[in-house]
Structure formats: structure tokens, C-alpha cells
Amino acid sequence: SGKRLWKHFAFNWIIDGNVYWWLIRNSRGQVVQMWPLLSWLVKPRWLKPTSFIDFYEYSPDGLSIQIKPEDIIHFRDGADDPDNTRKAMSSLRSILREIVSDNDRSNFFAALMKNSGVPPLLVTFKEMQAGLAGSEGREILQRLQSDIQRRIGGDERGKAMVVSYPMEVKQLSFDPESLDLRKLGFMSEERFCAVVGINAIVLGFGAA
Secondary structure (H helix, E strand, C coil): CHHHHHHHHHHHHHHCCEEEEEEEECCCCCEEEEEEECHHHEEEECCCCCCCCCEEEECHHHCCEEECHHHEEEEECCCEECCEEEEECCHHHHHHHHHHHHHHHHHHHHHHHHCCCCCCEEEEECCCCHHHCHHHHHHHHHHHHHHHHHHHHCCCCCCCCCCCCCEEEEECCCCHHHCCHHHHCHHHHHHHHHHHCCCHHHHCCCCC
């Protein structure tokens, strides 16, 4: 459908900076079909320096298909790709660090929520008990660690925990209220919108 075609166009345009449509012709040379191709599977090729594009190499599922230039509609956005000057370079390549950082932020937020919003803890004993020495003591500490992790991050989180050793629990970093995680994504959103040329309001970003 036209809706799917233009969604495919926008996706490849933003991600890769190149959009390729393959024209299928009948025996009389008339165009009867038009297939959008995934841009990262298509590469313009030339056989000698004096040629611009001799053919487009389409590589689906490890195959190599040569398509004549007149059977490809090639839309380009942005500057020339230094690795292949016959195609464009996506503007997103300039902000890959921001995209990776935004993914890390989402993973961090998911980890906080998975553990009931509690960052890692440091548990220390005020007085080292004699029973905690040796291999038997290590087993006790491992069981205690598993119990603490289960109570703060597992299905039993929120339940009371009773221990027979005097201990002190310290929070290694911050609590979720001391850091507005939503604001961390504003810079990534602003830079993404700047390079793709789409207003943040249109995308529903908080940076707007």
C-alpha cells in the first residue's frame, strides 16, 4: 500500500540516507511493478574511474544481483558517503554516540524498575562474626546476598527480612528521585531532531 511504501521510504531515508526502488519491466520494457529495497543491501558499483554507476549490487540473503541503473530510482539525502561517493551518508552517523547513550539510558531505567527502583547496595557487617570465617562463612554470605537480592528485586520484594548478624546497609549512589531520568534523554532527542530536520513536537519528544 502507499502508506507502507512511504513508511519504508522514511525509515531508509533517515537511517541510511538512501532509498532505492527497483523497477520491474515487462517484455516490452514497460514498468509494471516497483519494489522498495532495504538500503543497506544495495550498493552502487562502477567498473572504471570514468564510469559513474555501471550497476547496483543488491545482496539479499547472501546473493549478489546486478541491477541496471535505469531500473533503479535512487533517492539521496545528505553528503556523499566517503566509503562510496555514489551514495549519500546518513546524518545519523554524526550522532551515533547519542543513540548509544539513549539506549544505555533506557537499559539503566529498565534495570532500576526491575529491581523495584533500588540501585545497588553495599552491605557491611559492623562486627565480623566468628561464624562467617572460612568456607562455611562464605556460603552463609552467599545465601544472605541471594536473600537480599530476592527481597529487593525479585517476586518477594517488599517483604521484611530478619537477620541474626549486626549489619549496615549503604546505598552506593542515588535514589531515583534524586535524578530525573527523563531529562537525560532531552539532549539526544534535540540532536536527533536537529540532524533529521523533524521538529520534536511532531515526534512527541519531551525535548519540545
